Amino acid sequence: MMKINFSQWVVRILNLKPRLHWDHLFRLSLEDLKKLEDVAVPASNAAVRSCRQKGQAEESCRNYIKVLLSHNERLFSCGTNAFAPECTWRDINSLVTVREKVDGMGKAPYSPHSNSTMLMTVQGDYYVASPLDFSARDYALYRIMGRERPLRTPIYDHKWLSGCVFKSGPGVQNDQGGQVILKENWTTFLKARLNCSLPGLYPFYYNEIQSVHYLEKEQLFYAAFTTGENSIYGSAICVFNMSAIKHAFEGPLKYQSTQKSAWERSTPSSQQFQCKAVEDNERVIEAQKYQLTDEAVQPASRRPLYTGELERLTHLTVDVVPTKYSFDGVHVIFAATLEGAIKKLVVIPGLLETCFVEEIQPFAPRQRHIFTMKLLKDTSSLYLGTEKEVLRIFVHRCEQYRSEESCLGSMDPYCGWNKHQLACTTAPHLNPLSLDWKQNHAGCPNSNVPVDGGWSSWSQWAECDQVGKDSPGDHCLCRSRLCNSPAPTNGGKPCEGSSLEVTNCTQHGQWTEWSGWSACSRTCGLAVKFRRRTCGNPSPKFGGRVCLGPEQEQIYCTSNPPCPAYLNIDGDWSEWGEWSQCSVPCGGGVQYRERTCDNPRPSGTGADCQGPSKEERDCNVHQCQKPEEEEWTEWSVWSLCDHNNEQHRRRTCMILDPNPTQCRGSTRESRMCIAGQETVSVLPSLEDQRDSGGSGIRTEHLVGACITCLVLGALVGALAMYRYTKRHHSRDPLAPKHLGTPLVQAEGNTYVPHSQYKNNFSTLTTSPGGKFQKEATIKRNGFRAQIHSDHNF
Helix, strand or coil: CCCCCCCCCCCECCCEEEEEECCEEEEECCCCCCEEEEEECCCCHHHHHHHHHCCCCCCCCCCCEEEEEEECCEEEEEECCCCCCEEEEEECCEEEEEEEEEECCCCCCCCCCCCCEEEECCCCCEEEEEECCCCCCCEEEEEEECCCCCEECCCCCCCCCCCCCCCECCCCCCCCCCCCCCCCECCCCCEECECCEECCCCCEECCEEEEEEEECCCCEEEEEEECCCCCCCEEEEEEEEHHHHHHHHHCCEEECCCCCCCCEEECCCHHHHCCCCCCCHHHHHHHHHCCEECCCECCCCCCCCEEEECCCEEEEEEEEECCCCCCCCEEEEEEEECCCCEEEEEEECCCCEEEEEEEECCCCCCCCCCCEEEEEHHHCEEEEECCCCEEEEECCCHHHCCCHHHHHHCCCCCCEEECCCCEEECCHHHCCCCCCEECCCCCCCCCCCCECCCCCCCCCCEEEECCCCCCCCCEEEEEECCCCCCCCECCCCCCCCCCEEEECCCECCCCCCCCCCCCCCCCCCCCEEEEECCCCCCCCECCCCCCCCCCEEEEECCCCCCCCCCCCECCCCCCCCCCCCCCCCCCCEEEEEECCCCCCCCECCCCCCCCCCEEEEEECCCCCCCCHHHCECCCCCCCCCCCCCEEEEECCECCCCCCCCCCCCCCEEEEECCCCCCCCCCCCCHHHHHHHCCCCCCHHHHHHHHHHHHHHHHHHHHHHHHHHHHHHCCCCCCCCCCCCCCEEEECCCCCCCHHHCCECCCCCEECCCCCEEEEECCCCCCCCCCECCHHHC
16 A cells, blocks of 8 residues: 655645645645545656665655645645655646746755755745755755845854754845855854743753744744653643744854854844845854854743643644634644644633643544644634545534533633524634623633533544454454543543444354255165255355365265166157147248157167157148239229219239139229219220220230231231342343253363363353353362352352
8 A cells, every 4th residue: 555645735725725745746625625636746767766776765766745835826846756856836726737847956855754844935935944965964944046046054064053953043034145255155044942941940841843833913933842852752832922032133142162162152243143235254254153042032931831741742733713702812722742633722811821622533542643734714624634644623623512511611712602503603603792602701621510521533444353262363344433522521421332343354154054864866776865054154254264164965875775676678659749830831841749768768778769759841831922912913094984984993913823812802993983073084994995895996906916017027028038039149131041050150171171061951152251151060179160250159
């Protein structure tokens, strides 16, 4: 699981709140902490590799956001970026919008574990108190951005700074530094020790400041102090006014000649540390010599406002609450402890004494460490940042007081008795002077008033160990609450209900009881019987073990009689069953029927039945009927009115050989003519003329006409062919009129005399051209004579 460290945040009164951890920057709603934006800001790969090569742990080589400040609708954020700091300016209403990237060197620490403090003024001047090098040895108070020139404390000078647990040590805002000596260094830097101690012959000092809250209108500083890290745990809260701080800085100073020397009092003029430029080297040298005031800043009260033994305060914030008898406001202190509790204290006006009102337990004891705590008056809420979550809690919890006596006796400045509602509430409409709202003078809670106990919020579910000899190492999920909001006092009723809830405990599976034995698998001879059980008493859950052992048992049936000897019987078929329904209604389908080999069944070494167990046959082989609209032609047009004053129309069946189920209906329809109806201009069909006995053209007439036309056409064609043949193949008019082969002209043949021509007749004639003409049959060969009209062959 990722470890999340919400170390700083910015709270704005626009329903926005960025928060941070490594590699991500979130923006949340102030009301319900709903996530509005989640922007990934991971460290670059090059920076991670370099960080790992320099020996840093993998967890440290991330981008931890250490700076988060708002200025003019922009958000200035800086991250460690795997020990290579990097800063950006972003749109505070859209964190994904990066307006500018800035080098983070000198503006943020390298290590996520370094203690640091940052401030940005209204003018945009940026001050940072932090170690500024990779090894975290160069502690500095640095002004690095804004209108003024950059200034810092001298490097590695323990008299200026020796660490980041700071005393009160302001520099002057318009300090310009030295011209030659202390160039780029502060010349107005002084520091003073804040005295928060228990008075006595040997005062007990709380030396380490953990948290500070400044009330600008009242000019007061509230600060939480603790003892040293190696000392007995102890904490205190002291308040300082600005006049005491000014008095310390205007007094004598201390001087240390060497690191081993004691600090000695000196009385130089402190006027040289005023807000003006240094004009001579002597004053610059004085600035190098003196850095610590001789007198400590004394608290506004002789004793601390609050002290706690064996506890360590980590954060502090102060709210000014107007009350019915102190409209200027009562100061309410919220102080967070290392254990995660929040103490609520009230400062009595005019007395500078505090009263403990209640302790708020937002978490189970020691389950959370509060990294930051901010107060927002607009929502009357405290916002806490922890390792795993951001939490909002109200500064008032008036509803926990059930009676007027307990409400007024709590002396909580936020609460009073509402006469109209008969309940303990905050001031109606933020007006504590309301007549319906009753409240006592500020003071400490009345210890004699019974206070009924009230539960704190439930802690988060966490894994806890199961107790019992049968469950070593088993776990459950547990959460708890405490009866401390408030705790019952002065005879008040204790809290009702349980302080602990347990769920999802590891549950190992257990078997149910065995069922009864089943019947034997056979009634004679060798047989078995069974019994069962299930793993459901209870079933395994939440990582529990499954049941061990068999789910089923079987044993032999010992009481069965021996089975009789079986004869060897051949099997025979039963009767055929009924035919099944045909697979289709028409067009040819299939029917089936079956029989079984059980008349008798084969037993022993008997033979099985011979032949098929299933038989089929064709069925519904007749053609499927066409739809009625596809069997008939379209109806003809209506005929003219006949002598019976009727009209008729017909249709024809398109099936050549219809069966009785096809072409059902009439082939002819009739209707009466309407009186005075005009004569229809469409001729009636031939069938109608025939039916009506009219004298029109009939079908027989058309058939006869067609046949006559064909005969006449054939005769005309034959005559034309005859005339063509006669014209192109007529005989010579001088040729003899006898039958035989036609006469042809031939050239004289050198090798055959004219008397030896082969012919059917001996008559020799000549053509008008003087050539011989013979009636002859000419044999076509290579030595034939050339003849006229050779193209005819």
